[in-house]
Amino acid sequence: MDYERFYSRVGRQVRESAIRRMGAADDDRRDVVSFAPGYPDPTLFPWDDLRDIAGQLLSGQEPSILQYGPPRGLAPLREATVGLLAARGIAVTADELLITTGTQQAVDLLARVLVEPGDVVLTELATFTGSLTAFRNAGAELVGLPVEHDGIDLDALDLAWSCALAGGRPVKLLYLIPNFQNPTGTLLSRDKRARLIAWAEYHDVLIVEDDPYGSLYFDDETAPDTRPLRADCDTGRVIYTSSFSKVLAPGLRVAWVTAPSALIDRLENAKQSADLTCGGLDQHLAYEALRRGVIDRVLPSLRARYRSKRDIMEAAMCREIGERLAWGSPRGGFFIWARLPHGCMDVELLTRAQAEGVTFVVGSAFHVDGSGHDTIRLSFSEPSADRIDEGIRRLSRALTPAAAGS
């Protein structure tokens, strides 16, 4: 049976994500080194703590652990998350929080509740593909803004706003990943953070601040620079979302979004329609990990290990690839964003790289306007040190013809 005649706009437009396509390639070849998905390193998950906690939770003493729960999320987890946010400078109450199935769901719910087909949404030019898809599925007209070394280009922002207004569709929303941005690794400067808040207030635009990597800075002096925009904006203008996926484990699918309670009420309703509630066991595991200080205890080692992996990848790139790639060293997070030599296309390089046994995500996948073919994203977070070295050697071999041809 042919379903074509039954599909909605969303059904017709859904496309296979570039990241998933890379993931599929992995399955086909077991020895491949994957720099593609932004996966955390599973050897850093607090397995022992989680096993102990799970053993206690599943004693059967507390029925709610495996029962349906409130759509807004487990109450003690919301309370504990309030504390975690306070440590980031964000003062909210539990009423202003919704627990979500990953930040992916937070962005998707925001898109559904806020974006009407045709609404203009601004993003960084090069941003997380999952968010692009969520906004696209809501019918957003996406406009990408160039990212400079210190974050989004504010002149381009003004211009995009004026163009949208002139086109009769004022900008509704600006989506940002200020800390160690996915995919560029950029840290938005403190000056630009302040100016973006003022800009959004003046132009009556909402900001969605997506912050999965903020805690994963590589040097303590960087920490103050990761202060969320939301910490300095109490008007409801900035909606903030973050997750336990990168500081605990993504398989638990526990994240949250904070906004004024009126908006949280709408998001909660949309969540109820999307999947009723988050997993009870997952939420209790995240809550207990917070309450027992597991996350606080593991964070310093996560920072040290991911910094070490960044160093290993950069050293290998310097040694094996040299000036054939250009990149800025990320001060946190999971990603190195590299510019290709003149005349080298991301998709062609990927084909050669896969033949050599290494994958990454093509830069163009992150560009809403189809540009970015001279860039690639390399994730250093998951592979071991040896595999990083091996993968970069393979990437170097894949790059050779392009370098020769340029």
Add this chain to the structure above:
Amino acid sequence: MDYERFYSRVGRQVRESAIRRMGAADDDRRDVVSFAPGYPDPTLFPWDDLRDIAGQLLSGQEPSILQYGPPRGLAPLREATVGLLAARGIAVTADELLITTGTQQAVDLLARVLVEPGDVVLTELATFTGSLTAFRNAGAELVGLPVEHDGIDLDALDLAWSCALAGGRPVKLLYLIPNFQNPTGTLLSRDKRARLIAWAEYHDVLIVEDDPYGSLYFDDETAPDTRPLRADCDTGRVIYTSSFSKVLAPGLRVAWVTAPSALIDRLENAKQSADLTCGGLDQHLAYEALRRGVIDRVLPSLRARYRSKRDIMEAAMCREIGERLAWGSPRGGFFIWARLPHGCMDVELLTRAQAEGVTFVVGSAFHVDGSGHDTIRLSFSEPSADRIDEGIRRLSRALTPAAAGS
């Protein structure tokens, strides 16, 4: 800050679910007996098995358990679900399955991928509110069809189809809960199942068959009557969704939808945008519970215990309430659907019932056309025998004034 000017159509229309409102009432009064939510009995969850399995899974030997996983779902779980479906008479391959975050997500994804704003979707008149909301959020024009003792009224179905066509909007989809329907408890007859398949083929309408309760029949002779429509329709016309929530535990949020792989591809893409992937630990727990035969082992006791609870509730209703309520005895599932005495309104009864310390869901909440104020849904699945007795005594007191006034 006032968000009103920012909301999309979905954001403006989301409403607080009646079930959630009942749930909130529970929180306010601790001694309340709740017949409101369709929760399974947590004392029947296989706690010991799940604790053992979780202890083994969290040994740290298998990184994928807490890692991001494939959007389509854990491969061994999909394979095992194929086997579970075969036992229900449904022959599919793992390619034709998507693991979802509850059947709520399956229905929501189907609504997003198939329903364009204005499309006509037919439902039973009195159906699961969560599905109504999902279709409404997709912009469906919902038309409810009366339910007879043996299921949906086929004459009304023909009429609704003709009316929709005459209005220039042919019916796209029929949403059904054939087994122990929520909220009416109705079992769709075998004759009507066959006629509905033929009807859908002839009129080129898709059927979404939602089957959370099919395994929870109360007498073995009922089992053949629960055979899914999908088992007798291999054309792709019937899309089937079911869950581990009622046979294992809902806190795991693991369900599935089966359809031809072309449609599953679209649903998978939509899922990736909705929440990337289901929980890794939850999926592994469900898989191991299937593989080790835990579900097969607990099913007979679930059937016996829920049947016993139905009997206890009906006995209490006969004893305490008598002819002031009329109901049909359900042959499986979680719900008794009761008709109120003449002149008694569901919402007014609920107010009095809450004052007496008992809650239920008003029948009108399940009616897409706002009717049904002479009905209520009583869930017997979660409360203990004593609490069922106590709750029905309280309900009887709440009913008295209405009975006197009628």
